Amino acid sequence: MKHLVILGGGTAGTMIANKLRHRLDRTEWRIAVVDRDDEHHYQPGYLFVPFGGYTHEQVVRSRHTFLPDGVDFVFGSVDEIDTGENVVRLDSGRALPYDQLVIATGSTPRPDQTPGMLGPEWRRSIFDFYTLEGAEALADALARFDGGRLVVHVTEMPIKCPVAPLEFTFLVEAWLRERGIRDQVELVFVTPLDGAFTKPVASAHLGGMLDERKVHVETDFLVERIDSERKVLVSYDDREVPFDLLVTVPLNMGADFVARSGLGDELNYVPVDKHTQLSTEFDNIFAIGDASDIPASKAGSVAHFSVEIFVDNFLQHIAGRPMTGAFDGHANCFVESGDDKALLIDFNYDTEPLTGKYPLPVVGPMDLLKETRANHLGKLAFRWIYWNVLLPGRPVPLPALMSMAGKHVPTTAPEKQEA
Structure with missing residues (x-):
């Protein structure tokens, strides 16, 4: 055996x-x-x-x-x-x-890997939502939050679901508006990347969405420690980002x-x-x-x-035979953007997220890199699919390898010819 x-x-x-x-x-x-x-x-x-x-x-x-x-x-x-x-x-x-x-x-x-993260302010003014316990504690903190500086922070890449910090930022911005206290809150997104996301096209699109929502973005921020007494993020290049409420994604x-x-x-x-x-x-x-x-x-x-x-x-x-399958890094993610809308991105090792329709050309029904209610409903429906289809190993009618069908490939303008 x-x-x-x-x-x-x-x-x-x-x-x-x-x-x-x-x-x-x-x-x-x-x-x-x-x-x-x-x-x-x-x-x-x-x-x-x-x-x-x-x-x-x-x-x-x-x-x-x-x-x-x-x-x-x-x-x-x-x-x-x-x-x-x-x-x-x-x-x-x-x-x-x-x-x-x-x-x-x-x-x-691993919050233990960043000095000061697990200090006296952990689960008091410093929270995570990458654990269920953290997300539940954050729910209580948000219910009490009535204004100030709310900072969403990513310690370092890679992290599970790299769009999740952006999703939280969009959702909390919409949630603050619904409560009528958005004008009393300064929202800051702090990232070790040079933009909002790892892929340039999506990064520019998502960064524009942050700008529209008046979220300040602090890029290239590599946190060295958290000064919990002063409630300040401190980077290796000595930049400081103060906070009243910090929602952090610890090192994964x-x-x-x-x-x-x-x-x-x-x-x-x-x-x-x-x-x-x-x-x-x-x-x-x-x-x-x-x-x-x-x-x-x-x-x-x-x-x-x-x-x-x-x-x-x-x-x-x-069986002693060569492996003929080659995974291409295919990923697709719904990105919650607040107000019961979401985007969908689909990409792999070599191809960035593009606009278009998914999974079928023209028909969709999902729009790529576009905020729609259908994408939001797709995100909510995925929980049922996860429990009842994915985990049991049942077939899912989606190709494992990324398809270019339905995607709009941008054309580059021809270079000028010198006279």
């Missing part, structure tokens, strides 16, 4: 378990999923919690209910991976042998066991081939979703699309 061990029962790990259980011979392969608890969180829902949009019960369900019969669910925290012995060692002392290993333990906010890192096992980069992400997700060092270890170092957004859509490519590749790999 051969053993496939999947570390992490989140989006990628659950999808892989569901899809491979139906494709692997049960008399030849045993599948185990390892996670430290039985709570599966719908992380995109965290964004709405501070505004009363979702409750705890709507974003948390039991992990094991999404795993198929024939998959062992192992409770435990990973201590290390012994790549020499092909064994996963848990904190409890239990050892799980593997023939093939999938690391799908995601990415975690991969799991600590990845570092202990000698498998990660400086942020504990596993180096892999960006097209196959196979480890660059070990031919029986894959890293999927946020756990890998691929140069794509750390978003649920990337996990979904990459898993679609991974499954057939994995079956070829264990």
Whole structure:
């Protein structure tokens, strides 16, 4: 009997378990999923919690209910991976042998990595919304907030769902208007990037939306520490951004066991081939979703699309054949913009977000890089799709690889000819 061990029962790990259980011979392969608890969180829902949009019960369900019969669910925290012995060692002392290993333990906010972030103002005037506890605490803080300087801050890239800080900024701006206190609040968006987003075309578009909403943008800001006594962000170049209420996105890192096992980069992400997700060092270890170092957004859509490519590749790999699938970094994200509207962006490693229609040319029904109510409804509908279609591994009628169908490719003006 051969053993496939999947570390992490989140989006990628659950999808892989569901899809491979139906494709692997049960008399030849045993599948185990390892996670430290039985709570599966719908992380995109965290964004709405501070505004009363979702409750705890709507974003948390039991992990094991999404795993198929024939998959062992192992409770435990990973201590290390012994790549020499092909064994996963848990904190409890239990050892799980593997023939093939999938690391799908995601990415975690680490406020402990920024001096002063976890000081006396944590969850008093400094909040995050990348955890459910943080989002719930922020909801209480916003309910009490009646004016001042509200700063939305990104510590460093990469982060899970890189558009989420912008979404929060748009939503809180609309929420302040609805409460009638927008004129009493100075909104500031602080980013380590040189613009609003990582992709130039989308960055310019989203940056323009911030300007329209009178949000000041502080770019190229690499935070060195937070002076919680003075309530000030301090950068490495000694710039300071004061705040009354700080909504921060802490440094995101991969799991600590990845570092202990000698498998990660400086942020504990596993180096892999960006097209196959196979480890660059070990031919029986894959890293999927946020756990890998691929140069794509750390978003649920990337996990979904990459898993679609991974499954057939994995079956070829264990059969001793070359992997023929090549993931292209495909990501698409709804970007909430407030007032019950949202944008949709669709891109990959090589192609920036473009305007147009998605997923079908002309028909859509979604508009790309355009604020519409249909996009907002699509974002809300995705929660049902996530629980009932994606996690169980059911087919989704969207191509895993990015399509140019329906996209408007900008034309460049011809260069002037010299006389």
